[in-house]
Amino acid sequence: MSVQVYWFTEQPYSHTSEEELAEHQRESYFTLSNRFFDPVKAHRLYSQYHEQYARADEVGFDGIMTNEHHNAWWCMKPSANIDATAIAMVTSRCKIAILGNVIPVTDNPVRIAEEIAMVDVISGGRVISGFVRGTPVESIQANVNPADNMERFQEAHDLIIKTWTSDGPFRWEGKHFHNRIVNPWMKPIQKPHPPIWYPGTSSVESVVWAAERGYAYMSLGSLLDVAVKTNQLYHETAQAAGFDTGPEQYGYLVRAFVADTDERAYEMGKHFMWNEKYRFKSIEEHADPPGYRSRDAAKIASNRVQPGFGGWTYDQLIEMDNLIVGNPDTVIRKLRGIRDELKAGHILIYGHEGPMPHADVMRSIELWGTKVIPALKEP
């Protein structure tokens, strides 16, 4: 199987102004009031984002990835499954990679199993189902105890898989979830269930969790040297667990913009920095709520100097190939390098950010489809 290329955008609410952010988000992403949200403007943005989805499907993207975040001006997707349904309705052939459902913060994992199954049925079996622990914000906004996050993740995962793979009715009496009658009419088309993906940035525990279950691991924009290490750990762990792993088990998300010229791409790519200054700005207690990280993970973190996702300049990120901008030839050359270095079977293109003009994004999608993706599929 040649490399699979996916389209992704956070669907930012790009009307958020620098002034509002500077004034109201001094301490934390929780302090920007939603009174700055205008649903009519959001409606127009959704229309553009859906037009981009449809075009990405037509021009040859193998899939579209979606996700969810809450209380986020930089991501207008509080429900990954609703966006997945929108993708299903505006596309006809591409995969729909939900990356993913924040299963620890739900009170009813069976409902999540039903929703994913429903999208799989609507789309004719095009769903890839990712599961995530969520950022700490997801726990705090849902008021779900962060100290239970990992346990709830495991149990919700087990319940969802059982819901998909066992005939009902059955009873589930776990520690966190209790469903006396599990028997949803809706089950996925794909058997035994849609492929499972698990994403991470640099957490060793995440890589090991995915590898031990043979689930494909998606590295979300880690610096390349970190990605190389997680890649190695993934394959070693998965093989030790008895899985025959290959490129299809590993993917890499990268911010990238292609334009007709290097100069235009460089200008447009500056929009990737739109949220760098504020998105990750928070007090430590919001990024690291009690019990969310294991004590071992916390010790590792306190012993490591982290530059922080938002600590680099635009040019530094380009220099490190963490952010790729250019004309088709430039982008092809750089992405082939990443593909080969990581032996990645999935390349997830984070291809839009902030107030990038819609016309430029549509042109970019065109170039991805006509120039870049065919070249990436060649050896």
Place this chain on the structure above:
Amino acid sequence: MTQSHTEEVLSYAGVDLQMLKAGNGPPLLVLHGAGGNPGFTPYHHALAERFTVYAPSHPGFDGSSRPPWIDSIVAVSHFYLGLVDEMGLDRFSLMGFSMGGWIAAEMAAMAPARLDRLVLVAAVGVKPGNGRIAELFNVSRDDVSKLRFFDTAQVPNYDETYGREMTRAEADVERRNRETAARWCWQPYMHNPNLPHYLTKVRAPTLVVWGREDAIAPVECAEAYGQAIPNSRLRVIDRCGHIPQVEKPREFLDAVIPFLSDPQPA
């Protein structure tokens, strides 16, 4: 004269419990708040002149282990009632600070016949009629530190105790204490909606001690406790925040020692 305290590990119900102890006289179990066991401090020593003071570290705090089943305030309250049986304490007095006051209140309602006296100091556990218990987890530690005292100038050795940077080992303990507190207090936040109904069963004479300017558990919580517990009285200390035993130690001890010592408090 200050007596030295002993420290031992009690193994009971799957917990290795760190227990500090000093003094002679009737038993007094002292339960610390969500910040952890402060150790044997001046007010502990003052109490130990008249009582046998037991000051455990709660399961999951400081030097005590926590099995998974102790996952709530109700669970730790059952644990402590079993522990006092194991220790052979037929009757005892109980004093709890902040989150430890919540545990003490649950225990008093669970086993009303066992208590001689109950002292609740700035206890969370009940939802105030007005105001709200301050957010302690989703705000910065610096902001929390501003809520503890009415006036830090009144606090002996404030800078050494509260104002300095934690060592790495202390930070690790603090992290674990915070995690356990979150497990027990996250939702409903810092209270048990049923507790006022349970508290009508409490028989022991009860003293509710509060700082009038408590910015964490507002004085309305004291009033809620006073209304719910039949034989209770309220002592509110002026110009005082959430930790009266530290910020106003003289007033605190002048209130609690006579109350605990009097055979027939009114």
